[in-house]
Amino acid sequence: MRRALGLTLAVGLLAPLGAAELNVSGLNTLRYGTGMALDEITLQETDRRFLEETLDLDLSGGAFRLNLASLAAWPTEFPDSPPRTGDAEIRQLALIRRSLEWNGPVNVQLGDFWTTFGNGLALSLYRDEALVNPRLIGNARAELPASWDNGGDGVLVEALRGDWTLKGIWGNTDYVGKLAGGNVEWTRGWGSLGGSLVRATDIPQNDDIRIGAAPTLDLVSREAYATLRVGPAEFSLNHVDQHQLDMEARNAGAGGLATYATASAPLQGWTVLTEYKYYRFARQTLYLNSAPTVQREIPTRLIARSTHRVFANEDETGLQVDVSRSWEGGHTLRASAAWASHIDGNLLPVLEEAQNGYQEYTAGWLMEFSPERHLELGVAYTEETNGWLPDGQEPLSSSAWYRRTGLSVVLLIPAPLVRSLEIAAELLSKEELTLDERSTGLLLWTELFPSPAWSLNLTADYDEHSTSRQDWMGSGELRTDFHFPASVNHTLTVFAGRLRGGQVCSNGNCRIVAPFDGVKLTLASKF
Amino acid sequence: MLRRASLLLTLLALLLTAGSAGAAETAAFRLRDLNGKTVDLAALCAQGPVLISFWATFCEPCKREIPQLVELVKDFQEQKLQLVLITVDSPRSQKQVKPYVTSKGWKMPVLMDPNGQTMKKLKGGNPPYTLLVGTKGEILYSHSGYKPGDEQVLKQEVDRLLKAAQTGAKP
Secondary structure (H helix, E strand, C coil), X not given: CHHHHHHHHHHHHHHHXXXXXXXXXXXXXXXXXXXXXXXXXXXXXXXXXXXXXXXXXXXXXXXXXXXXXXEEEEECCCCCCCCXXXXXXXXXXXXXXXXXXXXXXXXXXXXXXXXXXXXXXXXXXXXXXXXXXXXXXXXXXCXXXXXXXXXXXXXXXXXXXXXXXXXXXXXXECCCEEEEEEEEEEEECCEEEEEEEEEEEEEECCCCXXXXXXXXXXXXXXXXXXXXXXXXXXXXXXXXXXXXXXXXXXXXXXXXXEEEEXXXXXXXXXXXXXXXXXXXXXXXXXCHHHCCCCCCCCCCHHHHCCCCCCCCCCCEEEEEEEEEEEECCCEEEEEEEEEEECCXXXXXXXXXXXXXXXXXXXXXXXXXXECCEEEEXXXXXXXXXXXXXXXXXXXXXXXXXXXXXXXXXXXXXXXXXXXXXXXXXXXXXXXXXXXXXXXXXXXXXXXXXXXXXXEEEEEEEEEEECCCCEEEEEEEEEEEEEECCCCCEEEEEEEEEEECCEXXXXXXXXXXXXXXXXXXXXXXXXC | CHHHHHHHHHHHHHHHHHCCCCCCCECCCEEEECCCCEEEHHHHHHHCCEEEEEECCCCHHHHHHHHHXXXXXXXXXXXXXXXXXXXXXXXXXXXXXXXXXXXXXXXXXXXXXXXXXXXXXXXCCCXXXXXXXXXXXXXXXXXXXXXXXXXXXXXXXXXXHHHHHHHCCCC
């Protein structure tokens, strides 16, 4: 009822601005899918169909902007699955986002909001459409809660005035609970200084099985950060301290501290970036979903399926070095190295099995001969262990020790009939040293660009395990852009084939998708 | 009430996509550049039309497109067309932006839009997302993705739209 009143109020505020000044724009997305999907909980393959429509509509006039987004979804069900959180939200017509924004000397937003404080250590509320679960795959129930959208619902105030940035939030999130906080940053030519205070209360603790544990948690985070620029070099330091609001439990319960530091500088024609993290928490902190260093995407798709992640109840220290150089004629060389481990008293990573040692090395060489012709070579190596145990805890089974080596080649060339052609291949060798298991992955894909209006992608994905199986998968995706009427831009995407599933990352945020075999159609219309 | 509102919105979408003829959508934002300086789009537009590319360090098509945009803008110097890059890198990869820009020797303004909030407000799904903004902040053209050859289509569109904007004709 209150939402309806808010909507009415918002429309009422915009209406007096007059139709002549009222701009209407939006994005309408229709998705249809049919095929076999695997329920990750029951491991049951089931015929699935779904149809859904998302409308993201903007009405703007003067300094006001009203955004409304609705979802209409009709997915079929996994018959034997127990109901899980979120089901109710996807089986009905629903207003999934609404916000009213006023852009004046300050920006005030009521309703759904997303924002980042500083470098995101104290607060990073993001929404990434690339990670939105096609509801056919996993039915949105198998995904981690809000892994692609942890936005707030309340009030966001932002002001960029001269050297100052001021931000304030107050509201709720499905993921964190109630949120309130502020961020101030002072920027000068030599660098910047900033600080944040975030109070999160009623954080759900559904995974907490300790006897007598509180069902919710209240935390406060205090952050200070600074950036210093010396010529082309830049140094930054972030520190966050997080503790429970109940001070007596400060050292016994949730909370901890995080430090993140960077240094970047040009050196003999190369640019060098070094990042360091020290994230020590008694429990997983809910804000560090997109915390920097090591947990990033690796530029080979096969290894990216096993990107290193920090899991709940773990803390970690990490170091990462990236170097790159570009030469005249379109040649670019990039290399990176990253190391991480459980802290356990160490300031720097310790690459031992008992410390969850992780190491990663990547290198890429890009040769751009012209806009239509380039060659890219890449290599990546990672090693990951999971042998760390809390003090006094005996191992239940052997720990795993993974070693992965990947090679990639991408070639873009002009081609007769199809105008332009991209061919790529990736090879992944994966070893599990403890159990002496080996697997090989091969990914081949080609993309044809016969005209600026459409493209066709064909993918073949081969996987072989020493102990179990060989498996080929193939898929094709056709994408076409057209205008009808002239003011509306449509993009139609048709997918057919089998997807292996696994980890999907976008902008540093990752989620797991279930395997899928079938057909999907997506029509996105921007007006 | 909400169900009715949603149904209404769905029907509205079908109507709007069948024949959208509203006033041109406008873009307005203030963002920090890589050195922390505040950049107002309105101030840039006052100097001439702006070609905006939302990109990210993890986005390979973006990195292929930007050199083409640099070349494209050179062809429209008379019209004072400006190129502005807006990175949507999340905090996880944001520190990689400046070294990347430095290594490429890019001199155009590079603004920061952490987690792509401004891009989403402008109805961009994923990078690369390209916008041509007129001198009054009106969005003349938008395009998602990059395929080899897109720069030629974009050049034709920019040429047509800037001529139309100058003459006051409807694009």
